[in-house]
Amino acid sequence: xxxxxxxxxxxxxxxxxxxxxxxxxxxxxxxxxxxxxxxxxxxxxxxxxxxxxxxxxxxxxxxxxxxxxxxxxxxxxxxxxxxxxxxxxxxxxxxxxxxxxxxxxxxxxx
Amino acid sequence: xxxxxxxxxxxxxxxxxxxxxxxxxxxxxxxxxxxxxxxxxxxxxxxxxxxxxxxxxxxxxxxxxxxxxxxxxxxxxxxxxxxxxxxxxxxxxxxxxxxxxxxxxxxxxxxxxxxxxxxxx
Numbered sequence: 184x185x186x187x188x189x190x191x192x193x194x195x196x197x198x199x200x201x202x203x204x205x206x207x208x209x210x211x212x213x214x215x216x217x218x219x220x221x222x223x224x225x226x227x228x229x230x231x232x233x234x235x236x237x238x239x240x241x242x243x244x245x246x247x248x249x250x251x252x253x254x255x256x257x258x259x260x261x262x263x264x265x266x267x268x269x270x271x272x273x274x275x276x277x278x279x280x281x282x283x284x285x286x287x288x289x290x291x292x293x
Numbered sequence: 294x295x296x297x298x299x300x301x302x303x304x305x306x307x308x309x310x311x312x313x314x315x316x317x318x319x320x321x322x323x324x325x326x327x328x329x330x331x332x333x334x335x336x337x338x339x340x341x342x343x344x345x346x347x348x349x350x351x352x353x354x355x356x357x358x359x360x361x362x363x364x365x366x367x368x369x370x371x372x373x374x375x376x377x378x379x380x381x382x383x384x385x386x387x388x389x390x391x392x393x394x395x396x397x398x399x400x401x402x403x404x405x406x407x408x409x410x411x412x413x414x
Contacts, residue, residue, distance in 0.1 A: 215398075218401070220401075228404050230403070233393070233400045271337065275398045281343070281397075282401065283340065284337060284338045284339070286337045287337040
């Protein structure tokens with residue numbers, strides 16, 4: 184059971200906009216920023232969004248993040264087949280004094 | 294370019310020990326916290342352990358506390374994870390990752406490709 188809650192799956196067609204939610208508590212998302220990671224099949228995770236809505240260099244602006252209260256969202260616009268991957272949210276947890284992850288959302292491009 | 298190369302994974306019997314290493318290059322290793330994150334087969338990411346840039350602060354998940362020891366050698370740009378009393382539930386791909394600052398509450402940035410630990414008799 185993950186500390187952060189994500190839907191196990193999401194899907195969309197090419198060109199569509201998809202959002203993935205991440206729900207936490209006052210100990211983690213409520214007090215700290217949220218990061219998102221993309222894990223393509225058979226590869227290591229890659230930082231996609233940090234500090235709620237910042238994109239590292241090289242990440243397309245089709246990817247965006249937001250946070251409100253104890254929840255966060257990742258939005259992917261102009262969906263492409265290469266976006267098919269697992270997506271994880273993460274936040275620092277002040278109670279555990281460590282990082283917590285969501286269970287991951289498998290995105291399928293139909 | 295930041296590179297992290299894990300090694301030391303393999304097959305070990307329940308109750309056995311293994312030491313993982315992570316060789317870092319392309320950045321000032323001694324300035325950044327480092328992390329170990331694992332992923333069991335078909336499962337999500339689990340945060341395992343972290344160490345601050347100077348080694349003065351260390352974190353362990355409850356699931357590994359007392360069995361795993363994280364350390365770093367800044368002169369060799371290398372991170373370690375000594376794993377003992379291994380259990381079936383420790384079987385996973387272990388990823389080494391950089392922090393984005395000297396303390397481990399800064400976001401986890403670049404990840405290595407991982408090394409696989411198999412626990413089986």
